[in-house]
Amino acid sequence: EPEVTQTPSHQVTQMGQEVILRCVPISNHLYFYWYRQILGQKVEFLVSFYNNEISEKSEIFDDQFSVERPDGSNFTLKIRSTKLEDSAMYFCASSEALQGQYGYTFGSGTRLTVV
C-alpha cells in the first residue's frame, strides 16, 4: 500500500537553529499538508499546499515557517529559527482530491525536540 514517508523520525535541535522536515507524499496525490501535535494536545493544522503554492495557512504558520516542493517528489517544512514551543510531532499528509474526498494519508511523523 502506498505510504507517505517522513524523515527524520526524531530530530533534536538547539533553540535558534534551522530545521528542515522532509516528506515524500504519495506520487499521484495533488494536495499536501503539514500538521503538528504538541505532546498531550490535539493535532493542529499548519499549512496546505496545492499546485506549487500555499492554499491555506494557520496563525501558527508565521514567517518562521516555510514549505517547498523542490523537485516534484519531496515536500519540506522549514522552521527558520526554532523556539522551545516548536517542540512537537509534525505530520505530513497528502490526498488525491480536495477535502480528502478519498481520504488522507498521513506519514508516521517527525518528533522535533528543541532544547
Place this chain on the structure above:
Amino acid sequence: KNEVEQSPQNLTAQEGEFITINCSYSVGISALHWLQQHPGGGIVSLFMLSSGKKKHGRLIATINIQEKHSSLHITASHPRDSAVYICAVVRNTDKLIFGTGTRLQVFP
C-alpha cells in the same frame, strides 16, 4: 470552545465488548473523518463521511448532519483496537479540524 468535541475522553473495555465513541461539532461541515492514532504516534484514516453510515470490518461509522453528530462503533473489540480515535471535520476549506481524541484501551 472547541469546534469538535469527543466523548468519552478515555474508555476502557474488556475484549469482546461493543464500543461507541461520540463526536459532536458546532460548525457547518462538508465531511467528517474518523482517524486512528497508534501508540507510536502514527495516524491512519478510517472513514470519511458526508452522510449516512459506513462499515469496514468491525468498524461502523455513522453521521447525523442535522444533529451535527457522528459515532464510531467497534464490534467485538480486541486488544489490538487499543489506540486514540480522533474525529476531524472539513469545512469549506481543505484543512482538517481535529477533536481531542478518545483514548481506548481494550483488555484481554
